[in-house]
Every structure is written in structure tokens, then in C-alpha cells.
Amino acid sequence: MTSWTADPATHDEDSALVERTRSGDRAAFEQLYRRHRDRIYGLLWRLAGGDDALAEDLLQEAFVRAWQKIDSFRGESRFGTWLHRLSANVALSDRRLRLRRVSREVALEDGAERIVSGERDVRAAEQMDLEHAIAGLPERARAVLVLFDIEGYSHAEIADMTGMAIGSSKAQLHRARKLVREDLEQ
């Protein structure tokens, strides 16, 4: 995955907050949460196919897991990168993601409108259509497209996270892009 942020100041601030969190400082952990919440929610919301309620549950689970596992973060990567990977794993291992079948349309519309709210350019409608098409993908294809095209993970990383072969990851990406294009072309 590409680096979370190139800003050294952000990295230093995160490092200080992580150290305080290790010693049980909840206020420091809340600051980490505030700094990374929207980035993580964006990932989880897309992996959840635009389901707000499921994404919020996953967000909770991801940050609780981060609190529990903060001692395993050794600073070899940026905290945001570690947290992003952990959150993706939380989502991919959640059975609800695979079982989810209904109530997607309304949730997606709400979320998509929230994303583009305030924008005035012509791309707003395109983005909403694109989010809708991604949300409508089969679970594995959606996961690979979100992780590879949007979040910048490599096929090797995706294979490691999802348990599928690298070749399968590539095939799922090809399939996902094709399905999205077909959806947008309708």
C-alpha cells in the first residue's frame, strides 16, 4: 500500500499520540481516532457496499481492535498505514460483509449524497454513479477494486489479506472494472 501521508509533522504527532495510547491514555487515543476516522470510514463504507450501519459497526470494531493491539505497532510503518491495514482486515473478516444482501440502495444513496454534498462541479453526479456501481459489485470483486484502485494496495497485499491467490486478485479486478464500466455505460 502507498504511504498513508507524506507529511512528517502528521507522522510525528501520530507517534507521540501512539506512545501516550500505549500507556493507557484514552484522550490520546481519541485524538488518533479523530485524525483518522474519516479515512478509515471511507475504506469501510466502500468495502461494506455503502451500508452506513455496517460501516459504522466496522469502524467501532476497527478502533477497538487498534486499542487492543497498539502494542503490536512497532513503528516500522506509519500509524495510519498500520491502522488502515488493520481496519481492512477487520472488514474482510466480518461475515456480515459476505451475507449482506438487502437494504443497500437507500443506504448508498444517503452516503453518496453525503460525499458529494457541497460540490458544484459536474463530477458530482459522476461520482455518485460510480459509488453506486462499486457498491453493486459482488463482494470479492468490490473488495479487490476498493483495495487496489482506490486504496493503493498491491495484488500481493490483497492476496495476503483476503486469502485468495494473486492471480485471483488480478482476475477479480479485471471483472470488477468491467462490471463497473458496464453499469456506468447503461
Added chain:
Amino acid sequence: MSIRISEQELLRRIADLPRDVSPPNDPWTAISARLDPRASQLSAAAGARGWALRAAAAALVLAVIGGVVLGPRLSGQLETGTTASVAATQQRVGQQARRLPATLAASEAEYRAAFREFIAVGQARPSLSAQTIATIETGWADLRETESALAAALALNPEDPFLNRRMLELRARQLGFLQQLASLDQSNRRLTI
């Protein structure tokens, strides 16, 4: 009429998607409620639990030793008591009780006070404050002091039924203490595992 979209165009649109999305509700309150104490705080809790286990183990050892050393003598005394007439026993106890040493009377008061603390310990709390731990330790020390005084008095008057009865009562309180510590330990274990 449909519009053809190239892969490059699709990737351009994907690249334009915002990475940050705000959740409709802020779940921090729910997250915060689920955060367990971190390792440093767990160590303190484990320390308190460890103290309880050590104290329970010490009480058990004392109870076993007491049973081995004093048990045969006490049981012999009890057997004697069952064969004597009730009236004769009551008379003898009354006479010997009047000769009760002042040190035993003081010890009796001490472990009555300690016993009241054990009742408080029995209402197991999720976590023990330093003050509570100090109170328990003081109560336990008082019990041991009482035990020493009773053992010394029994060494001088091994046939004294009053002293023997007091020793039996002390043993019962030590067992009660042990049970309450075990209960407290189980409560802490449920809360920390």
C-alpha cells in the same frame, strides 16, 4: 443511448473519488465504552488479584498446619466433652472462663474487629482500592496475632475448654476469610479476563 467508458476514463473517475467519508453518526462514545484498561492498568489489577491469591494460600497453609498441630488435641478434647455430663462441663467452663487471661480478652476484641472487615471483603468489588487492601491486610494480621496468643495460652492450659472453643471459632473465621478471598478473586478474574 449508452456512452462508452474507457479503462483510463474509469481510473480517472476512481482517482477523483474522495478518500475521506464522514460517518453519519460519530461512534466514539460506543468505542470508548468498549475500551478495556491497557496493559499497565491490567498489571495493577493483576497485582491486587495476586495479593488475594497469596493471602488465600497463606490462610490455607495456616489452616492445614493448625489442623495437623491442634486437630488431634482439639478432637480429643471434644470427645471428652461429649462423655461428660452437661452440668459438669458448664460448671467447669464457667470457672475457667473467669480465669481467662487479659491477653486473650484483648485478642478476642481484635479479631472481632477483623471479622467485621472480612464481612466488607465479602461484598466483592470490581477493583480494590489501596485503602481496602490495607484494611484486609490489617484484618488478616490481627487474626494471626490472635491465633498466636491463643496458641500460647493453650500451650499453658491445654485442657481449657474456653480456649479450645475460641480456637475453634478462630479457625471458622479463618475459613470464612479464605472463602471470601476466593469469592473476591473470582469476581476480579471475571472482570479482567
